[in-house]
Amino acid sequence: MDYDKFLEKLKEASLSKEDFTELTGIGSNLVKGWGTQRQGRKTQPWVESWLELYIKNKEKDIVIKALKN
Incomplete structure (x- = not known):
């Protein structure tokens, strides 16, 4: 994932x-190093999937909380 997409996520x-x-x-x-030209402005490979799962779990938590109330 490029660094700009990382910041968006x-x-x-x-x-x-x-x-x-x-x-x-x-x-x-x-x-901070991921944002440098030397690193190619790329994150490590696992970062994108970690962020996707974090976002999905956060959304599920919101739904579960709403259903409990």
Whole structure:
């Protein structure tokens, strides 16, 4: 995933870069490195699927909470 798409997905998930690093346990310098030309402005391969699952689970949690009320 390119870095700009990563930033869009973070926004869609309502996560900051700091939230992401805390939830995944990776260092903030690694995330900053993804945005550099040296790294090709690409994230690691697992990031896209992690964010997709996070967003889907968050949506399901909202629905479940609404159904319980």
